[in-house]
Amino acid sequence: MALSSPGTGSSGTDSPGTDATPAGAPGPDPSGSGTTAAGSPATDSGSASATRPTRGLLPLLLAGNTAMYALYVGVPGMLLALQIEDIDPAGKVANFGLVSGISAIFATVFNPVAGALSDRSGRRNPWILAGGLLALPVMLLLGSVDTLLLVTIAWCLGQAVMNVYQAALTSVVPDRVPPAARGRASAAVGLGLPVGSTIGALVGAAFSEDYRTGYLVLGAVVAATTVLFTACAREQRMPARAPLPVKVQIAAFGSALKDHDFRWAFLGRALLVLGYFAVAGFQLYILKDHIDLPAGLGAEEAVAVLMPLNAVAMAVSTVLGGWLSDRYDRRKLFVGASAALAAVALLVPAVSTSWTAMLVFSVVNGLGFGCYMAVDTALVTMVLPKAEDAARDMGVLNIANAGPQIVAPFAASLVVSLSGGYTALFLTAAVLSVLGALAVRPIRSVR
Template sequence: MALSPTRTDAGPDPAPGRTTRGLLPLLFTGNAAMYALYLGVGSVLLPLQVEHIDPAHKVANLGLVGGVAAIFATFFNPFAGALSDRSGRRNPWILGGGLAAVAAMALLGGADTVLLVAIAWCLGQAVMNFYQSALTSVVPDRVPPQRRGAASAAVGLGLPVGSTVGVVTASAFSDHYRTGYLVLGALVAVAAAVFTAGAREQRMPAKAPAPLREQAAAFLGVLREPDFRWAFIGRWLLVLGYFAVVGYQLYILQDHIALPAGLEPSEAVAILTPVSAVTMALSTVVGGVLSDRLDRRKLFVGLSAALSGLALLIPVFSPTWAGMLVFAAVNGLAFGCFMAVDTALVTMVLPRAEDAARDMGVLNIANAGPQILAPFVASAVVGLGGYTPLFVLGAVLALLGALAVRPIKGVR
């Protein structure tokens, strides 16, 4: 589908050199802090906390917490984006969500039952959705189309760097997870303050509030756009497959992989994450820049999703520490390129510029929702057949995600 004059890229077209040069480092910083919290909590602190509360039922309980939070995050993310659109502002929501993250993480760290952990993590998702939906909308708001690949690379670099910082920080506080939660919340708060201080706000006309039924219809309406719908499906499948494995990485290393003598599972996670981060950072930059120069998005997205699927099969054939190291490197290479270029692709299939935050909030369901839903799915798979079927499921989902980009017509 050809781009129409009402699409997001038809908005203000500032001079790319002047506008994006200072914005890209701020986008990187803001996203790195966000992923530090998501990955530090999801990969290390939350599994440790759940295990501490009830070691015998840790797999099922982690899945329960993840499933409840997934339902909440699925409905709340586009709502947060719609509020940002209605106000015509981004920075206040970024700053407010970032500061509230500290309080939410303090509450989560103090939870001492599975029920309280689930409630606190839902609240944490709520404040982070305000932060994430507004931050995600900055690219279609302020970056011209010809610079979307570079901007998406800056956003994408936040994942490998943020995941490394988050996991290493969380692992350092594995014996004091309450402090770890506070440190990760503080990282988001500082990043929010830095971003809003350095990124000049571009006010947009405030929108009048619409009836609830009309808002719900609008949320569903964007998924009726074929290109957006296929991008949503591809992102959902790939992210679910990725985080179903990464979210259970600590338990995989505890119960499935024979680690070298003296290497603790939390230390092993802290090794695997930087290995993945290095290759992810490389492919993020190379993929984003090349997709700009070649003006090709679908090719990079499809190939990187397929590579992720193949990488997830490595531990199936080599369930060893060496196999996990190779898996981390190859999967990081694939996931980094996918996230960078897919973000650029999505900004080019948004139906309406004035609804950018709301529509990116709908897309964020395909990004944040699977990250939280993954433990629920993974616990069911592990409970039925162990960890090997979990890797196979992740590979199948990633390969289906690669196929999902083929029907997209409005972007090459």
């Protein structure tokens, strides 16, 4: 999974060559509105179209992101973890860390590459359609294998096709959403994470004894949503861009990191995501081996309880955090405070192994992480260097999401193995969240 900033990635323009989003542009970026003719400015801020999303695009983006996160949560968070445990119960922690880390490399590579290719083609829908439809046969393959090597290969393919889908889908926002609609867009796309997480957890729990069917259900959801999105969210072709030499493209991927504010935003995101996934990726095993569950409540059922609880908290803080940061024009304050809140949440199960502690963790962590992702998305849209490199620079930012997911499984399994339990893992993740909160302080161009 390459966790994406819900709809971030570019400066709020509709087409390459327009100006970057003004520093005062409202709101966390996600979601969609207002397509214009290719090559023309997104909108005039004084026009009606500058404040009204194109009819139907917001719910379509919500649906597209919901399907994506349903698969991202249902597969590694439940089905894949159970499948790996069945293959080798004694080595499940190390094996899950290995599979997750290797597959995350594919997410890291395919996301920015697919984004750059869609930039060059001037189209998003064909890439969304290809990635989404390929998810179905890949999920069929994943459900049919029964060795660690084949599981790794199949999930790497899953990460590859889903990140083609994700890179193009998140680029719809900077292409078609005028700055004045960013607050509502944030709510629409940002809600895809909690809603999709809940669906993924429930599907995973429902098919915990039948992996193949569970994988097929999640793949079918993505494929069906893809067809719906590309059929209904029509796009106007942007001017295709001439291909660049490979060396130039590689250098271009790192050029955004030369910008002072973008570099600190990148670092803060990477630290928080590393702490988040060090714990989130092992949630099923934590419930089995660390938490004292009530009698009659299995770990799979516990996940199905925690995820909706977390999702509700995340949905509330996503919408509220985006709105408040718009109203007070204080992005750094909300980003730092929400990252600190996530750190506090991680301390709760570190000091208590009770089921109540895990419930509290789920709610507080959802509040912190939801607000962080919504407001940090807004902050990032204001510090991205180039409007004409929308998807490419978004892909660079998504390395801060996907890159730590490579490190997190290896690091988490190492911490658990060396410490003999999960308490040290929670404490380590809390420290990373605090560092993520502090990383936004040096940013200069955003309050």
